[in-house]
Amino acid sequence: MRPRVVLVDDHHLFRAGVRAEIGESVEVVGEAGTVAEAVPLIRDLDPDVVLLDVHLPDGGGDAIINAVAPDRPGVRFLALSVSDAAEDVIAVIRAGARGYVTKTISGEELTSAIERVAEGDAVFSPRLAGFALDAFRDGERVGGDVELDELTPREREVLQLIARGYMYKEIAARLNLSVKTVESHVSSVLRKLQLSSRHELTRWATQHRLV
Secondary structure (H helix, E strand, O other): OOOOOEOOOOHHHHHHHHHHHHHOOEEEEEEEHHHHHHHHHHHHHOOOOOEEEEOOOOOOOOHHHHHHHOOOOEEEEEEEOOOOHHHHHHHHHHHHOOOEEEEEHHHHHHHHHHHHHHHHEEEOHHHHHHHHHHOOOOOOOOOOOHHHHOHHHHHHHHHHHHHOOOHHHHHHHOOOOOOOHHHHHHHOOOOOHHHOHHHHHHHHHHOOOOO
8 A cells, every 4th residue: 555645845846856756656645835834734634654844934844743743643754855964854853753865865765765664664864864863862862662562573683683793784684685774774773762872772682682
């Protein structure tokens, strides 16, 4: 079943381009160009994924997430922006976005990112993953404790191998995955468990008798 998606960007031509690129793989159910338009639209349509820019004429992507998430907890947000600034990435991740990719992404990669976010994964352009971790450093926590059963079977496998000291390339070879996919799984595990480093992952896995 195709994910139901709402596009939020203040440039009509860009939205049209995205729709043309991903329209066959996902169901675009609505579009908005401002925070004011997006919030009631998302509440009404209750999509699987909201693909949103971080800078809009009347506010940021984080404002949309903060306004919608309490009423629509099942909606997942994926930021798509020209900006790769740390403060923009961190702001939307702290608000609750499941991922952040830049507008240099290909249509095929964007479709994959949307599908993975819809399934619960966290997805980041490679150089932005570190910024996402920054959102949870210094003891900061978002939400309550996350239990092991919130991880997918594949995420558990990756977590176990990380905890046993395997490098990303070794994990990729062992699980027949790309390094980029392994990095995405690690980002997802870190977010779900609200941890900020490989060391913390290893400690968590040991405490939960996964190694």
